[in-house]
Amino acid sequence: MKRVVATGTFDILHPGHLYYLEESRKLGDELHVIVARDGNVRHKPKPIVPEEQRLQMIAALKPVDHARLGDPHDMFLPIEEIDPAIITLGFNQHFSEEKLAEALRARGLNAEVVRIPGYRNALASSSQIVDRILKTRPIPDR
Ligand SMILES: Cc1cc2nc3c(=O)[nH]c(=O)nc-3n(C[C@H](O)[C@H](O)[C@H](O)COP(=O)(O)O)c2cc1C
Numbered sequence: 401m402k403r404v405v406a407t408g409t410f411d412i413l414h415p416g417h418l419y420y421l422e423e424s425r426k427l428g429d430e431l432h433v434i435v436a437r438d439g440n441v442r443h444k445p446k447p448i449v450p451e452e453q454r455l456q457m458i459a460a461l462k463p464v465d466h467a468r469l470g471d472p473h474d475m476f477l478p479i480e481e482i483d484p485a486i487i488t489l490g491f492n493q494h495f496s497e498e499k500l501a502e503a504l505r506a507r508g509l510n511a512e513v514v515r516i517p518g519y520r521n522a523l524a525s526s527s528q529i530v531d532r533i534l535k536t537r538p539i540p541d542r
């Protein structure tokens with residue numbers, strides 16, 4: 401059984417997420433998704449959708465076999481439990497393939513790290529969806 405792990409925040413779902421998960425699933429027999437904890441999303445504005453609800457939506461998607469919230473403190477703990485053959489990175493995830501692979505080796509984990517390309521023919525970014533809402537739904541007079 402070849403397990404693949406995909407990760408991300410998955411705040412407001414869009415076709416880019418679906419593409420990333422479908423391409424990740426194709427690399428093995430079982431796709432496990434680790435959803436970032438609210439408290440760990442520090443590299444951009446805090447998610448709009450709470451972590452349990454982000455998890456609920458990811459778990460319901462067709463390519464996803466198992467989904468869980470990440471560990472609040474140690475990103476390698478869920479990886480140790482799942483023991484995947486492959487970990488995929490999305491096109492805009494700020495991890496270097498080489499450094500992540502090195503850190504995995506240091507923890508005794510042998511997963512291969514694979515970068516999945518971006519999907520571009522759609523409104524395929526959570527932050528762009530938020531921007532569009534803000535631009536096209538002005539605050540009504542109170
Ligand atoms: C191998 C790997 C394991 C991760 N494990 C966790 C984790 O246990 N807990 C967590 O909150 N985030 C974890 N993350 C981080 C997030 O899922 C996400 O990738 C990161 O916040 C960047 O999110 P974004 O590019 O989707 O916004 C992990 C990321 C990677 C690459």
Ligand SMILES: Nc1ncnc2c1ncn2[C@@H]1O[C@H](COP(=O)(O)OP(=O)(O)OP(=O)(O)O)[C@@H](O)[C@H]1O
Pocket residue numbers: 407408409410411415416417419420444489490491492493517518519520524525526527528
């Ligand atoms: N357009 C896309 N094409 C392919 N993969 C994507 C796309 N958008 C996001 N992903 C991947 O999906 C996972 C979760 O992404 P994330 O939740 O950061 O969404 P996002 O739309 O990139 O968010 P934001 O716009 O806030 O940066 C990450 O691995 C990311 O690289």
